[in-house]
Amino acid sequence: MSIAIQGELGSFSHEAALKMNPQATILPCSLSAEVFAAVERGEVEGAVIPIENSLAGSVSEHFDLLLRHTVAIERESLLRIRHNLIALPGSTLGDIRRVSSHPVALAQCRRFFEEHSKITATPFYDTAGSVKQMMEAGDRSMAAIASAQAASQYGGEIVLSGIEDDPENYTRFFLIRRRDRLQPDAHPDKVSLAFAVENRPGTLVAALEVFASQGTNLIKLESRPVPGRPWEYVFYADYQLSDPEAADAPLKLLASHCSMVRELGRYRAAAGAV
Known part of the structure; x- marks a missing residue:
């Protein structure tokens, strides 16, 4: 299976893609919009995208792109995020004076920088890309924070492992696949959807009451602004299914309260993280 990811080879998205499909051929893309376009045009069979981190929250851009493109969610997976300090082979902690990585990764390793005040944190566009840049520079004073996959991909050496502040760090x-190529799960227990309500008193409450009336366990709800329409919002929700046969009922009832309802995916919830 060919899978597109945003970022360089060796990124956490690369690691997640291989977890889902160990034999996958990975296509790295610079921008998330390129990932979705590659799926929609049929250049790849699917894409693996991060949608939410347990510490940093949701990847808002990916919600917007899910709604904009003719794709759907086929599966979900949880990945335990382990940040590693990676340097040139043979380098020691005492050699390092500058560490680069994605701003989110740097923020999740604040304790490391507090304990090593002589080391400067430098933001970079991608975790794996920071390892690639460091290896190309060949400077022992440089290091990067990224996954073990990135160290293996570019020949770096892990100086310290698990330097993240909070071990309960999951993404x-x-x-996702094009809707006409989707291979749905035979036993889904979770639905993701998007809906919009009219800007009138009580419309959002009425929409939420649909889930309560059906005994549906609503486990996630967040809003995103509608481009070009100030102060109007699209709501993204996840709900659990006790009975797959009952999945359609909330969607049908929502239609009577909403100006737009779109199912984004019906799939089995991830069992655990590795």
Whole structure:
């Protein structure tokens, strides 16, 4: 299976893609919009995208792109995020004076920088890309924070492992495919959807009451602004299914309260993270 990811080879998205499909051929893309376009045009069979981190929250851009493109969620997976200090082979902690990585990764390793005040944190566009840049520079005073996959991909050496502040650090990933190529799960227990309500008193409450009336466990709800329409919002929700046969009922009832309802995926919830 060919899978597109945003970022360089060796990124956490690369690791998540291989977890979902160990034999996958990975296509790295610079921008998330390129990932979705590659799926929609049929250049790849699917894409693996991060949608939510347990510490940093949701990847808002990916919600917007899910709604904009003719793709759907086929599977989800949880990945335990382990940040590693990676340097040139043979380098020691005492050699390092500058560490680069994605701003989110740097923020999740604040304790490391507090304990090593002589080391400067430098933001970079991508975790794996920071390892690639460091290896190309060949400077022992440089290091990067990234996954073990990135160290293996570019020949770096892990100086310190697990330097993240909080070990309960997980990212939820979606495997998305074009809707006409979707291979749905035979036993889904979770639905993701988007809906919009009219800007009138009580409309959002009425929409939420649909889930309560059906005994549906609504486990996630967040809003995103509608481009070009100030102060109007699209709501993204996840709900659990006790009975797959009952999945359609909330969607049908929502239609009577909403100006737009779109199912983004019906799949099995990830069992655990590795």
